[in-house]
Amino acid sequence: MTAADSAQEAQWKRWRAVADLYHAYFTGLILTVVTRRGTADAAEFVFRVFRRQQQERFLPGLDKLGLSHLPPAVAAAQYHYLSNWIGGVHVEYMYESDAKAWIRYPPPRWIWKGTAICGIPGEVSRAMLRGWHANNGVALGDLRLGFVCTKQSVDGQDGLEGYYYQYDHPLELDQRLVFARHLEAPPFDAKAAPALPVASWPKPRLEKAYRNYAMEYVRTAAPVMVQLFGPEDAGYLLHLTGKLIGMQYFDEVAAALGLSRGRTKEFASFLNALLAAQDDAADLAQSEGGFEIYQQSWRLMDDVADYHRACAKVLEGLFDGLAAGCGRHISVGLRAGAGGKPPLVWTIS
Template sequence: MTDGQDAREAQWRKWRSVADLYHAFFTGLILTVVTRRGTTDAAEFVFRVFRRQQQERFLPGLKKLGLDGLPPAVAAAQYHYLSNWIGGVHVEYMYETDRKAWIRYPPPRWIWKGTAICGVPGEVSRAMLRGWHANNGVALGDLRLGFVCTKQSVDGQDGLEGYYCEYDHPLELDQRLVFARHLEAPAFDAKTTPALPVDSWPRQRLEKAYRNYAMEYVKTAAPVIVQVFGPEDASYLLHLTGRLIGMQYFDEVAQAIGGSRGRATEFAAFLRSLFESQDDVAEISESEGQFEIRQQGWKLMADVADYHPACASVLTGLLEGLAAGCGRHIPVHLKPNSTAGAPFVWSIG
């Protein structure tokens, strides 16, 4: 392996560690809302997150993936198959007719990683389907398109599955997502599934897209939780989740991006590498054992129109948790800031 290839592999490992961290944060945030606010509030939050993502990303994603000329049911199903595959999510796609196409998310489920699936109520999973899958026909301008869910893994079934169906008549709101638990998806055949064009999706692009897939969930979830629950409650939920996830994931992230347990010196170096791995420019200065990291901007949130300062609790929570994972008594403080684009100044030690 050449030096250049070694450097690329190292970069890709860093990107994947960032993806794992943000993935864990998003799953953890849903569980935090379930346990602190209850099932009904969690379902509303999840519905709003997935509806917002669907409205912002579905139609542009169809075009980017070259699916916008397909029949509605096929286009919707292939979109879920390919876009999730890019993000490392295991999904199966089964074509039946131009008006009926299946998708299946077999275990283990990406979004409910590991033991997290035991804490997810069925109502929360249904909210995800209502937010995204049930609205694809509306986005496509075809009110005949609906989604039929045949299994939910959080209900103890062997995966989440269902099919897009183009009916002979327009569907009312409550008809766009229905359940048919007596049905089962056909067998998956990898040889008949669509694939991304290799020329336009080289390894470098796929690795960055893998990282961005997980980060985009947090980009959507942070402003949504502020709008749904208000800044004070949202800040608490984001901060608590960040602390918990940071403490749990420091060792895994440090192994990939570089870093070791220790004191403020080690944590400051780790933090700069983390910022760089998520495309944020950061500069470190030191004075008498105190470190200051100037994060030039928060690229993830830079173009979020309804950004609120409470969203920064994602970072404060994560960094405090990661610091606790690095070593005891490493204080981390963020200088108050009102916009996502202006510098964040962190004091450490």
């Protein structure tokens, strides 16, 4: 392996660590809402997150993946197969006809990683389907397209599965997602599944897309939470989740960045490397009593139309938790620009 290859592999390892951190944060955020606000609020939160992502990502994603020419049921199912595959999600696709195509998410479920699945009520999982899968026909301008869910893993079944079906009549709102638990998906044949064109999806693009897939959920979730629960409550939940996740994941992320536990100096270096792995421009300098990191950009929240300063609690919480994971008594402070936007100045002491 050449020096260039080694450097590229190291970069991909850093990107995957960022993906794992934000993946854990998003799953943790849902669990925080379940435990602090209850099932109904968590279901509404998940519905709004997935509906917003569906409205922002589905149609552009069809074009990007080259699926826009396909029949609606097939296009919708192939979109879920390919887009989730890019993000590292276990997913299967089975074509039955131009009017009926299956998708299946076998265990382990990406979004409810590990033991998290034990804390997710069925209503919260159904909200994800209501937010995204049930609205694909609306987005495509074909109100005959609906989604039939046959299994839910959080209910103890062996995965989440169902099929897109194009009926012979327009569907009312409550008909766009229905359940048929007596049915089961056909076997998955990987050879018959769609594949990304290698020329337009080389390895470096796939690795960056893998990282961005997890980060996008947090980009969507933070402003949704602020709008749904208000800045004070949302800020508390965003920060608490970040601190809990940061404490749990410091060692994993630090290992990927080639760093280890220590005091203020080691943590300042860690934080600077983490920001670089997120593609954020930052400068590290020693200051009286510690270190300062001048973060010039926060690409995750670029162009978020309804950004609120409370969204910065995502980073504040994560950095507080990561500091605690690095070593006791490391303090992290934030001075933000107007509206809570960059430049963000972090003090580590």
